[in-house]
Amino acid sequence: MDGGGGLMNRSVLARIGPALFAFSVLAYAAFFALSWFAFSNELYLPIFRVEEAARQALLLLLEWIVPLTAAAVVPALSLAAGSAKRGGPALPFNQIVASAVVTFLVLAAGVIAISETAGVGSSRRLDEMRWQTRLARQYKDLAVKSRSGQDWSRAVDYDRLYLQIDPDNQEVEGWRTGDDERASSQKAGSAAMAVAATKPSTGVDAGSLVKKADDYFKLEDWYSALWYARQAEQIDPTRADATRLAARALQQINGSEPPREQAAEWSFYDAKKKAFDALDRKEWTAAYYQFKTLALQRPADADAKRFLDEAGRELGRLAFFSDDADTAAALPGVEKLLWFNVNDAAATEVVWAGRMVTITREDGTDRWFFDVEAIRYDAKGAVTWHLSAPSARLSEDETMLLLKGVDRIDPKKATEAVYHAGSRLVAERNTLRLGKGVEDLPIHTLDRAPLAGTSMAELWRIRRSLARTDRLHMEVTVELATRAAKPFVLLVVSLFAMAFGWSLRGRWTGRAPALAWVAAPAVVAAVGILVQLYLHAHRVLLGFAVLSLGGLTAAAIALGVLQLVLV
Missing domain, CATH: 1.25.40 (Serine Threonine Protein Phosphatase 5, Tetratricopeptide repeat)
Structure with missing residues (x-):
């Protein structure tokens, strides 16, 4: 019996792997085709079509991996041979569970690894492609505007910025060539500048x-x-x-x-x-x-x-x-940012920015902020100062926001920070120290939470840098707990699928009943709905644990108890 049990274990486990691989390949192909035909020219440039379909298909596959696993397990076990001898009794279910649990744990670890690498990277890249598409179209509009005003040099700059995103666009390349020729002619027709006969030496010592x-x-x-x-x-x-x-x-x-x-x-x-x-x-x-x-x-x-x-x-x-700020204001960016610059026992400083725009140039990266407002409280809760500014630019060392804007021609046209309460030293009035890393700012948006494009390690680092009173602290904690629950969800659902598939196998004839052949599509749909409800229940429970019981530790205990009960 032990030898027969070992043979049966190997047989069942050998059936699960190929079935899961086949279901995954077919599902990825179906998701790729769906993403290809559902491609939106409004959201993405045509140059991104293949990459968008491939990455979107991967995310859909990871989203549906639990019901797909269940759909693969059911027919794999349903079609298993009845016993070592035809007509013999069916092998007891408990003899294959232990080995199957190890298999599913390894599978869950692989899914998590892919999710935290390729999955997170795909989410981040899709968001980047959407942003680059919006940016490229704004560059094209600004080039057309500059061209209509015969500002050929600026039109060339916008053409080049567009081509950095979409280098194979022949139409824009043609525009750039024409604008470049006109800009050169315009410069040649202007007054000649004095040119030094020899080049002075360079250096800063x-x-x-x-x-x-x-x-x-x-x-x-x-x-x-x-x-x-x-x-x-x-x-x-x-x-x-x-x-x-x-x-x-x-x-x-x-x-x-x-x-x-x-x-x-x-x-x-x-x-x-x-x-x-x-x-x-x-x-x-x-x-x-x-x-x-x-x-x-x-x-x-x-x-x-x-x-x-x-x-x-x-x-x-x-x-x-100011004209650089006006140009940046026409470009898309991350909206509704709210973060703590300082949040300790001595003071609290909160900053709001209506929008942050990032412009990548050949010689560096510019970051602009619009509708900026900041307020600082002392330890007793009294307002130390409260300021607002229509626009700001990040300094070259990325440590502070510059709040003063000047006109290139008229010194009377300037924008500065307006103080609604309190005051600061003259040297500090038009600057604002940035208490966060600039790369971390997009995570603080209220408009959307880009947590899907952030790995668990990065989420953990961000969580440790946030105060418990920060709105984002709770969201990151729930996201961490939810991701930690995914391998357990896969294990629980797979075990239920094993039991269901085992109940369908042909016990005496060595053949599965007809129901097993048509069960897979129904299992995918049914399990997909149930898994979404299951994950939503997890998120509600973990959110309650985080808010009511004090943090991630309480959420981990609640998660552990729940999984032990289900398994």
């Missing part, structure tokens, strides 16, 4: 800056020589050569002062000197607008252009340009 200043001095570019010599002095005050070079350059600047009788030349010279002094005092906003005026007056002046760029770069560390 004191020695390199002195070498760069000397190169400019030899080119008789006195302002650039003075600027880089003074930069070298700030880095290393002991560099006498930098001091001497700065003095020589300043002497040349003073010696090149035009006669006052030449009013236009003298006025331009005086304005340039004042702008340079503002730049030297690190008054970036004043320097930017002064050099901007000079560059508009004389586009061919190399000093005005060079130091306008320098002032613009430094100003960009403290503020952003």
Whole structure:
């Protein structure tokens, strides 16, 4: 009998594997076909069709893996031979359960591994493709708008951004080529810019800056020589050569002062000197607008252009340009973000952003925030300050939000943070420290919870970083507990399927009854509905345990008791 039992065990287990493989392959093919024909051109670019169908089919397969397993187990056991001898009694069910439980545990581990790798990656990628589709279409609209205004350079930029997402789009590639030619013609027709005969050396240490200043001095570019010599002095005050070079350059600047009788030349010279002094005092906003005026007056002046760029770069560390914010505002992003910047015994700081837009460029990534509002409470619950700002840009080091926007032409057109209560230091009024990693912010959206695209390890890390009072803490805890319950769900349903399939096997004739041949489709539908109810009941129970009993530990105990009762 033991030998016969072992033979029967191997026979039954050998039937489950091929049956499950066949059902999974057929189901994946069916889901792929369904996703292919249900493809939405509104949600995805045509270039994403194959990938979307493949990833969507995988997610559907993982969603239906429990009823599919049950559907595979039922016919596999129903069609098993009756006994070692035809006409003998059926092998007792309890003799195959132990080996089958091990099989289902291994299967459950494999399903979880696939879910947490390929499944999570597919959810994240589908969300990314939807976002890229919206972004590409906005880029195309902005290119058309720029083209209608004959702003060919900006149209080329938007064409290139679109082609980063959809590189095989021949229509947009044709637009880019035409826009590029027009932009080149437009630049060629403008006033020629002064070009240095030789290229100064590069570097940021004191020695390199002195070498760069000397190169400019030899080119008789006195302002650039003075600027880089003074930069070298700030880095290393002991560099006498930098001091001497700065003095020589300043002497040349003073010696090149035009006669006052030449009013236009003298006025331009005086304005340039004042702008340079503002730049030297690190008054970036004043320097930017002064050099901007000079560059508009004389586009061919190399000093005005060079130091306008320098002032613009430094100003960009403290503020952003309003036209860039307006462009970003037209793009899609993650909406309704709410997070804690600070939440401890000393203070609580809550930040709201109506939308976060991410723009990937060739030279980096820009992140913009719109409809920003933040409030800070002290330990007693009193409001320390409360501010709002229409838009903000993330700083280059991704540590703070810049709340001040400036216009490229008019210094009077600016947006700043508005304080509805309290105040802060002048240096801090238009900045807001970011208390979260920027990559973690999308998880804090109220509009949708992108938990499906986050692995359990990442969810656990996020949960540990959240305060218990955070809304997201409970959602992440329930999600973790629900995912932890999935292997037990698979085990319980598979054991019930075993019992059902075993009851259908032909006991005396060695053949299964006709019901076994048609049971599989009915099992998939019935078990699919029951599993959804089963999972919903799990989620309700785990949510109750998390809210009422104090957290994940209580949820784990409730989950363990439930599974022991069912198994």
